[in-house]
Amino acid sequence: MIGAICRLALATIVLAALGAAAQPLTVTAEGFDARIGAQPGPVIVDGRLQWLYELHLSNFVGRTLTVREVRVYVDQKRQPAWTLRGDELQRRLVTIGADETVALAGIAPGRRAVIYLDFLSGDAAALSRTLRHEVDYLDGDETRTLSLPPVPVAVPATLRLGPPLRGGPWVAVHSPDWPRGHRRVVIATGGRARIPGRFAIDWVKTDAQGKTSRGDADRVADTLGYGDEVLAVDEAVVALVRDDMPEPELVSARRKHALTDAAGNFVSLRLSDGRYAVYEHLKPGSIRVRAGDHVRRGQVIAALGFTGDSTGPHLHFHVADAAEPAAGEGLPFALSGWRELGRYGDIGALGRTPWPAQRATRLRRNEWPGWNVVVEFDE
Numbered sequence: 001m002i003g004a005i006c007r008l009a010l011a012t013i014v015l016a017a018l019g020a021a022a023q024p025l026t027v028t029a030e031g032f033d034a035r036i037g038a039q040p041g042p043v044i045v046d047g048r049l050q051w052l053y054e055l056h057l058s059n060f061v062g063r064t065l066t067v068r069e070v071r072v073y074v075d076q077k078r079q080p081a082w083t084l085r086g087d088e089l090q091r092r093l094v095t096i097g098a099d100e101t102v103a104l105a106g107i108a109p110g111r112r113a114v115i116y117l118d119f120l121s122g123d124a125a126a127l128s129r130t131l132r133h134e135v136d137y138l139d140g141d142e143t144r145t146l147s148l149p150p151v152p153v154a155v156p157a158t159l160r161l162g163p164p165l166r167g168g169p170w171v172a173v174h175s176p177d178w179p180r181g182h183r184r185v186v187i188a189t190g191g192r193a194r195i196p197g198r199f200a201i202d203w204v205k206t207d208a209q210g211k212t213s214r215g216d217a218d219r220v221a222d223t224l225g226y227g228d229e230v231l232a233v234d235e236a237v238v239a240l241v242r243d244d245m246p247e248p249e250l251v252s253a254r255r256k257h258a259l260t261d262a263a264g265n266f267v268s269l270r271l272s273d274g275r276y277a278v279y280e281h282l283k284p285g286s287i288r289v290r291a292g293d294h295v296r297r298g299q300v301i302a303a304l305g306f307t308g309d310s311t312g313p314h315l316h317f318h319v320a321d322a323a324e325p326a327a328g329e330g331l332p333f334a335l336s337g338w339r340e341l342g343r344y345g346d347i348g349a350l351g352r353t354p355w356p357a358q359r360a361t362r363l364r365r366n367e368w369p370g371w372n373v374v375v376e377f378d379e
């Protein structure tokens, strides 16, 4: 008995020395390995904090576990900032390797699911410090609650980037809900699964009628925005360039590429804060910079094109922690300014009808362009 106490005391001392004895060790019947994919950091949209990050759940028990509800708490608040259940949970829970959302959010033994968390909280001035998560799930007939420790929120980036293009109108084509949109494309490279396009935007040019072509919609050269100058968003050093991919003349002649070629011709700029600005699908022969070059804000670096995996000429732009288009973890960013003309509620209308106009154009400063907004750059 004395021996046991001594061993326990010794273990406590050893744990304390390792800095790990603050909490008593408790073993519960929980069966998920749960983790947040990348450190959450918000972007600002319409003066509010927009969160986009993921909760990964791996089932480590020999039974299917069924997620019923996810609650997200901001800082010390007792009321959840966001509760995810039912159809909404269903749409946001994707089992890796499965084609469709698994019925009733059930996660089979050994499978890993990603829950895409996208919600607004508070106003931009009240920046949160931590986020905390609770997951209710069914294990057989029993409902269990997994309570995860708070995760610190990433410090917001201070660089306000200039426009990647001139004039407009440009449609910021993106949505967190598209099953195969950037935000949901998890790529495992170099031994880690990441989402390079978490905050990516596809910039598509339009006109007052909402058209995207000036003639034959199938001709790449007739597409609005094709060949437009692409600009450095800040003072930077060119990190990586690729300019050897050909381009079809017809949109219908596009084909699927291997992951290594999906970005087409691209330029990656290393920004002064260490992040990378990545421009994809650039026009062959248009890239005016080489790796190692210093560029200034607003400098023309290339032209908008149609190389790589793309459904029509546009500029793909994202910020990440790696220069390689498919290797980085997508990071939040803000653009210094634009005029917001409206927003496509249904992006399927782009190319056919004008966007639902706002009563007055609004000047947006130091924000991230929201889903499918129509903007004009004035810098």
Ligand SMILES: [Zn+2]
Pocket: 182, 200, 201, 202, 315, 316, 317
């Ligand atoms: Zn894209």
